[in-house]
Amino acid sequence: MGNALDRREFLEKGTAGMLAAAAVATARSGACGEDSPLKPVRIGVVGVGGRGRWHVTNMLTYQENVVIPAICDYRTDRLAMAIETVKKAKGYEPDGYPNGKYDYRNMLERDDLDGILVATGIDFLGRISIDSLAAGKPVGHEVPGCYTLEECWELVEEHERSGKHCMLLENCCYGDETLMILNMIRQGLFGEPYFGVGSYVHDCRYSFFEADGTITWRGELWRDAYGCNYNSHALGSPSKWLGINDGDRFEYCLSMQSRPAGAHAYWTEKLGPQSEAAKVDFKTGDFVSTLIHTAQGRQIRVDYSLACTRPYSRYYLLQGMNGCFDSRTGMYLHGTSADYNWDPVDKFKEQYQHDYWRTDGAMAKKAGGHGGIDYFCIHDFIKMVRTGEPPWIDAYDAASWSSILHFSKLSLDRKGGPVEIDDFTRGKWKDPNWRQGRMA
Ligand SMILES: NC(=O)c1ccc[n+]([C@@H]2O[C@H](COP(=O)([O-])OP(=O)(O)OC[C@H]3O[C@@H](n4cnc5c(N)ncnc54)[C@H](O)[C@@H]3O)[C@@H](O)[C@H]2O)c1
Incomplete structure (x- = not known):
């Protein structure tokens, strides 16, 4: 998958475009009932099947000031669809990481990502989350979470070692x-x-x-x-x-x-x-x-x-x-x-x-995603990345x-x-x- 911009160009031009897009998002009425402008949060996404692509849409449309500079999926058709989704919604093109099951590790080396969202199948949810924490990046991973007992322990230990938070996205x-x-x-x-x-x-x-x-x-x-x-x-x-x-x-x-x-x-x-x-x-x-x-x-x-x-x-x-x-x-x-x-x-x-639900139920229902529950779940994930606060489901x-x-x-x-x-x-x-x- 060829990237539209090389990395340096992306960082120079892309960031300006992204910040402009973010400013537009901020100007719109507070998606989450918060009316103060919030700093942009830059999320890298791994796994863009149906679920991952929905997260991309949800983050860009219903959460405040989310920017997606990079997406990883070895299924190039899905990666292309996700990149296109971002382009259509915000006018910039995220970098794609299509090269096999461990290309996400190259993505984790970037210094322009504040957090990682993982929506692969169960075989990689734990591994990618552990690696994200090890790379110093807070992470949210889809359910059902870790596959093995060893991964469960590694997740906790890497969270404690890195001081970075991990949220299970249990909507x-x-x-x-x-x-x-x-x-x-x-x-x-x-x-x-x-x-x-x-x-x-x-x-x-x-x-x-x-x-x-x-x-x-x-x-x-x-x-x-x-x-x-x-x-x-x-x-x-x-x-x-x-x-x-x-x-x-x-x-x-x-x-x-x-x-x-x-x-x-x-x-x-x-x-x-x-x-x-x-x-x-x-x-x-x-x-x-x-x-x-x-x-x-x-x-x-x-x-x-x-x-x-x-x-x-x-x-x-x-x-x-x-x-x-x-x-x-x-x-x-x-x-x-x-x-x-x-x-x-x-x-x-x-x-x-x-x-x-009392304060933001109408927005959650409008956003949809299992009747609105996805909205609150991803809202907490973004808040965790933005503020560094520990998540409810840690x-x-x-x-x-x-x-x-x-x-x-x-x-x-x-x-x-x-x-x-x-x-x-x-x-x-x-x-x-x-x-x-x-x-x-
Ligand atoms: N919370 C919910 O309500 C809910 C609903 C649906 C799915 N899910 C969860 O979301 C996740 C994704 O579900 P889905 O239906 O989209 O599955 P899917 O199999 O359709 O999509 C997963 C994507 O991840 C990619 N992938 C897998 N391993 C990868 C790796 N190592 N590097 C890069 N890309 C990789 C695959 O190529 C695929 O495109 C699953 O963990 C699932 O359990 C949760």
């Missing part, structure tokens, strides 16, 4: 309802919370192969990494609600899965029993249930599948000593709800809606949530036996206030 934690529940927990409405459920049941079997029959990273994940291998959409909110890494921590887990049959059935029906796709031995069970016990005696259940025959479904539950939120049933608060009946969740919105959350992939697999190997979970905070979790004052 589902930013839902209107899920943030409201967090707000209500903080105000004590549920009493002591002790049980949470999160789920991610999303039939993604169509995405296990490319049109030419090549298996994708999602297909490889479903084939090889049996267990709770794409867990943070489900696990994130209950973890935040129960104060994981803030006064509590995951202690051990047990995992079970039903037999793997759905992916095979799907591809057999689609391409025939003799097709290569139908011959793949997918090892992840059709439904994976994981129970996590915490150091404070609380419990989280994660229901997970990418291979169930049903429409998209993501449900949550929070049980406390004084009441319960069940996204499929409603809310019950002792002393508030009448006659031991469920109340509609919306009844509580006027009083308890989280500030993010390296410790990223490591502990992602590690469930590894520990659930170990539990399955032991027929559902309990598996101890590493403490990535090394005991800091015992102080519920050690991470106070962060975003959200």
